[in-house]
Amino acid sequence: MPSPGSFPLSHKGFPVPYITAWSAETADDRPLVAHQGRLQYHPSLPGDFDSHGVLWLHQRIAPGAGTPLFSTVHTPRQRRAMLRFLCQICGEPADRTAEGILWLLPGPITGAVEGEVTTHPPVCAGCAPIALAHCPSLRRNVTALRARRPEADHLYGTFYCLTPGGPVATRHAHTVREGYPQPWFRAAHIAVSLNGVTPVRLTRLR
Ligand SMILES: [Zn+2]
Numbered sequence: 001m002p003s004p005g006s007f008p009l010s011h012k013g014f015p016v017p018y019i020t021a022w023s024a025e026t027a028d029d030r031p032l033v034a035h036q037g038r039l040q041y042h043p044s045l046p047g048d049f050d051s052h053g054v055l056w057l058h059q060r061i062a063p064g065a066g067t068p069l070f071s072t073v074h075t076p077r078q079r080r081a082m083l084r085f086l087c088q089i090c091g092e093p094a095d096r097t098a099e100g101i102l103w104l105l106p107g108p109i110t111g112a113v114e115g116e117v118t119t120h121p122p123v124c125a126g127c128a129p130i131a132l133a134h135c136p137s138l139r140r141n142v143t144a145l146r147a148r149r150p151e152a153d154h155l156y157g158t159f160y161c162l163t164p165g166g167p168v169a170t171r172h173a174h175t176v177r178e179g180y181p182q183p184w185f186r187a188a189h190i191a192v193s194l195n196g197v198t199p200v201r202l203t204r205l206r
Pocket residue numbers: 087088089090091092123124125126127128
């Protein structure tokens with residue numbers, strides 16, 4: 001297990017972000033069942049639900065084991081990064097100034113950025129150039145901003161419907177406001193509302 005401060009790990013000479021899942025970090029293979037009017041794992045274990053009563057996707061924790069799955073976000077590390085506003089690349093505290101915490105979002109955001117909801121954790125100043133240089137989704141188009149009042153108030157996950165054969169995942173994932181757990185929902189990521197937003201010039205980050 002990597003020690004604190006050892007992120008980002010590297011693979012074949014490329015940095016691997018803190019929130020990237022590795023191939024050994026497989027998802028919990030317990031089946032999902034309907035029990036007392038809601039979704040749960042079988043068997044149910046302590047820690048399956050958070051303090052708000054939300055069922056979470058469970059995943060092994062073994063960063064550095066196997067190969068990095070760059071398109072897959074590791075649920076426990078993403079949750080930790082969002083709840084503590086840690087850098088998605090190195091896992092250390094994200095950059096914070098009087099104008100707020102630093103975020104890099106893929107794509108040009110048209111319209112109101114204020115209140116934008118994102119599942120991307122923030123970044124630190126040292127990792128911003130690394131993310132801009134190596135992350136394919138940020139290389140094409142990126143919006144940089146600071147948020148003074150980010151709020152981890154949404155969840156991203158999958159809704160299930162109950163069928164005679166058991167719960168079945170519906171095709172689309174959704175965001176819902178935390179604090180109102182849905183009985184047929186399994187969360188995979190925390191999403192943050194970006195409030196008090198100030199745009200940041202990319203030339204100041206590279
Ligand atoms: Zn960092």
